[in-house]
Amino acid sequence: VEERASLKARIKQLLREKQAVLVSHYYVDADLQDLAEETGGCVSDSLEMARFGRDHPAKTLIVAGVRFMGETAKILSPEKRILMPDLDATCSLDLGCAPDEFAAFCDQHPDRTVVVYANTSAAVKARADWMVTSSIGLEIVQALHAQGKKILWAPDKHLGSYIQKQTGADMLLWQGSCLVHDEFKGTELELMRAEHPEALVLVHPESPAAVVAQADVIGSTSQLIAAVQASNAPSFIVATDNGILHKMRQAAPGKLFIDAPTAGNSATCKSCAHCPWMAMNGLQNLLHVLETGANEIHVDPAVGKQAVVCIDRMLDFAA
Ligand code: 13P
Numbered sequence: 001v002e003e004r005a006s007l008k009a010r011i012k013q014l015l016r017e018k019q020a021v022l023v024s025h026y027y028v029d030a031d032l033q034d035l036a037e038e039t040g041g042c043v044s045d046s047l048e049m050a051r052f053g054r055d056h057p058a059k060t061l062i063v064a065g066v067r068f069m070g071e072t073a074k075i076l077s078p079e080k081r082i083l084m085p086d087l088d089a090t091c092s093l094d095l096g097c098a099p100d101e102f103a104a105f106c107d108q109h110p111d112r113t114v115v116v117y118a119n120t121s122a123a124v125k126a127r128a129d130w131m132v133t134s135s136i137g138l139e140i141v142q143a144l145h146a147q148g149k150k151i152l153w154a155p156d157k158h159l160g161s162y163i164q165k166q167t168g169a170d171m172l173l174w175q176g177s178c179l180v181h182d183e184f185k186g187t188e189l190e191l192m193r194a195e196h197p198e199a200l201v202l203v204h205p206e207s208p209a210a211v212v213a214q215a216d217v218i219g220s221t222s223q224l225i226a227a228v229q230a231s232n233a234p235s236f237i238v239a240t241d242n243g244i245l246h247k248m249r250q251a252a253p254g255k256l257f258i259d260a261p262t263a264g265n266s267a268t269c270k271s272c273a274h275c276p277w278m279a280m281n282g283l284q285n286l287l288h289v290l291e292t293g294a295n296e297i298h299v300d301p302a303v304g305k306q307a308v309v310c311i312d313r314m315l316d317f318a319a
Pocket residue numbers: 044045046047119133134135178206219220221222
């Protein structure tokens with residue numbers, strides 16, 4: 001505990017000295033979430049991270065999350081220096097959507113509007129008409145559908161099919177998935193709900209359809225935390241990365257939070273429902289980055305110039 005406290009104090013001092021700002025996602029280590037909040041940075045979902053990074057005047061941002069979040073910050077602010085605690089922190093959705101295969105898929109369907117999830121590489125975004133996050137994907141597809149547009153969606157198949165069902169849009173889906181959310185199980189969730197009939201069921205839409213179908217609230221990380229804040233329920237079943245429980249417990253102290261069931265749920269499964277790449281962000285590597293300036297994110301400026309178009313469209317739509 002003492003070591004953690006001294007690491008945090010040193011990080012705070014360096015953030016001040018270097019005039020750097022920490023932007024953390026809700027799935028990273030609780031200390032990194034707290035540090036972001038305590039030092040004038042932000043902890044939020046991926047849409048808010050993008051907007052906060054773009055609007056903040058600091059010349060250096062430290063993005064504690066996964067690679068696509070750092071890349072999005074760089075694409076939106078090419079003049080800023082973007083550092084990350086670990087550059088190998090990626091995402092199964094990004095890994096499962098190689099830019100060349102994606103470009104070939106788009107080439108086969110030139111009549112479709114290309115909508116990609118934020119969890120993709122800069123090169124994939126460069127090929128897209130729209131980027132969306134889980135907090136606003138439904139509204140954007142709804143608007144495109146109302147304009148009569150047919151959609152090519154990538155990469156998350158669960159989020160894509162959820163949006164497709166809700167909007168009735170014509171959507172051709174890439175078959176990617178999040179390795180964390182893909183593990184939540186519908187049948188086991190039914191049993192859990194029967195044991196906790198009073199619990200509100202909170203589900204991130206990267207989860208499989210059988211899990212989404214049982215949700216009381218479906219939304220981005222920020223939207224799920226807001227639902228906890230607004231609810232009178234005494235307990236919550238949570239189908240998303242358990243890094244989010246830190247903020248949920250702050251939002252509703254004393255209430256009961258239960259991890260939604262995964263196939264591997266057991267006393268011995270410590271990493272269930274926690275993203276291995278988000279877990280790569282820690283106090284030690286954050287300090288190292290602040291001390292050395294290591295782990296800078298670079299995006300090819302030509303690719304960034306193309307990719308920014310689809311991100312700006314989302315941010316303008318959300319404004
Ligand atoms: P949010 O945009 O809801 O924060 O989700 C990002 C993510 O990676 C979820 O797995």
